[in-house]
Amino acid sequence: MSDKNQNRFNLDDLEKKNSFQAPEGYFENFNDRLKEKLSSESAREKPERTIVRRLSFSQLAIAASFIGIMAVAYSGVKYMLNRQDQQQTVQQTTLANLSDYPVEDIDESTLYELYNETSTEESSSHSALTSQTDDLIDYLMLEDAEIEVLMQQL
Amino acid sequence: MPKHTEKEIIALFKNGHNQDYVFNILVNDYKERLYWHIRKILISHDDTDDVLQNTFIKAWKGLAEFREDSNLFTWLYRIATNEALSFLRNRKRASFLPWTGVESKLSETLESDDYFNADEVQLKLQKAILDLPEKQRLVFNMKYYDELKYEEISEILDTSVGALKASYHHAVKKIEKYMNDN
Numbered sequence: 279m280s281d282k283n284q285n286r287f288n289l290d291d292l293e294k295k296n297s298f299q300a301p302e303g304y305f306e307n308f309n310d311r312l313k314e315k316l317s318s319e320s321a322r323e324k325p326e327r328t329i330v331r332r333l334s335f336s337q338l339a340i341a342a343s344f345i346g347i348m349a350v351a352y353s354g355v356k357y358m359l360n361r362q363d364q365q366q367t368v369q370q371t372t373l374a375n376l377s378d379y380p381v382e383d384i385d386e387s388t389l390y391e392l393y394n395e396t397s398t399e400e401s402s403s404h405s406a407l408t409s410q411t412d413d414l415i416d417y418l419m420l421e422d423a424e425i426e427v428l429m430q431q432l
Numbered sequence: 433m434p435k436h437t438e439k440e441i442i443a444l445f446k447n448g449h450n451q452d453y454v455f456n457i458l459v460n461d462y463k464e465r466l467y468w469h470i471r472k473i474l475i476s477h478d479d480t481d482d483v484l485q486n487t488f489i490k491a492w493k494g495l496a497e498f499r500e501d502s503n504l505f506t507w508l509y510r511i512a513t514n515e516a517l518s519f520l521r522n523r524k525r526a527s528f529l530p531w532t533g534v535e536s537k538l539s540e541t542l543e544s545d546d547y548f549n550a551d552e553v554q555l556k557l558q559k560a561i562l563d564l565p566e567k568q569r570l571v572f573n574m575k576y577y578d579e580l581k582y583e584e585i586s587e588i589l590d591t592s593v594g595a596l597k598a599s600y601h602h603a604v605k606k607i608e609k610y611m612n613d614n
Contacts, residue, residue: 287611289576289604296577297550297558298471304481305467309459312485319489 436461438504445495458495459488462505465578466512472573473516475541475548475562483519487512506587509580513570513588538562560610564603571596572603 436457444454466487471480491511498507539562542548542555550558561569570589574580575596582593589596 287608289608292553292557294576295554296468297548297554298468299547299549300467300471300477301547304477305464308463308484309456312459312488313455315485316489316492 439500441504442495442498442500455492458492462508463488466508469509469573469578470512470516472561472577473513473570474519475538476545477547479519483512483515487515490515503584503587506584509584509588517566556611556614557607560607560614563610564606567591568599568603568606571599572607575600 441454441457441461444457445451463484467480467484470483470487471477474480474483487508491508494511498504539559542558542562548558561572564572567589571585574585574588575582580588582596585591585596586593591599
């Protein structure tokens with residue numbers, strides 16, 4: 279039993295040595311070869327990088343999100359403004375064009391058609407329309423038109 | 433042993449000192465230690481040369497981002513280890529070899545390598561080491577040959593000291609068993 283133990287390999291009993299070798303002069307020349315490789319790699323990497331390539335993925339993601347949010351916000355605001363403008367324009371245009379017709383000759387259905395026609399037209403000047411609308415209202419008041427009926431149609 | 437302290441090298445680099453000079457200091461101080469570390473993983477001198485160059489190129493390019501609270505030596509060791517393991521994995525993928533196939537290839541390289549000079553016992557020891565699982569092989573080489581502290585190995589391999597001690601213990605047992613059985 280003790281003989282068996284004596285023949286057993288024990289790492290602590292083995293002399294520690296490095297059996298690997300490097301070629302002669304390898305470490306002396308290493309720096310020069312490394313510099314050569316480094317400069318050839320740098321030359322390969324030299325082509326100008328675009329702005330997008332210079333940005334990291336996270337930077338690109340942030341930029342894309344920002345642009346997305348701005349686009350949605352801009353569309354929303356633009357839509358709201360257009361809608362408001364259109365509502366104002368239709369009302370103003372309809373009322374303004376009514377002044378061209380003698381009120382006593384207008385029946386309710388003609389007024390309704392007139393409204394449908396004019397609602398698609400665009401007003402060119404906001405301030406001019408406002409004054410025309412005021413004129414029209416004055417005129418209607420003078421002619422004692424059925425303003426309530428008119429308003430219902432509108 | 434390095435001729436300059438890590439702090440000196442980092443300070444020279446960050447103070448914009450002559451880059452060529454700093455690069456030479458860094459390479460001269462660490463090339464031999466890193467060479468032997470990589471060589472024990474890859475066995476072949478030519479492969480080791482490639483990986484050592486890549487290690488320094490990566491380290492040089494990343495030195496600006498090096499955090500001074502970590503250890504330059506363990507940081508370089510970690511780059512070298514990762515580069516060597518990636519090299520082996522790429523080779524395995526390229527040759528469609530299973531991991532054991534790569535190990536037996538390394539064993540063949542060992543015997544045919546012009547730059548390996550060992551007696552019968554040392555050759556058998558190297559074969560026993562190559563027979564170990566990858567992680568145990570790394571831990572064994574770093575502890576037994578490079579005589580690194582467990583704390584340093586822990587930083588390099590990102591593994592707890594306890595796990596490293598267990599790995600080393602198992603590795604020694606397996607090597608002794610291999611040496612006795614073969």
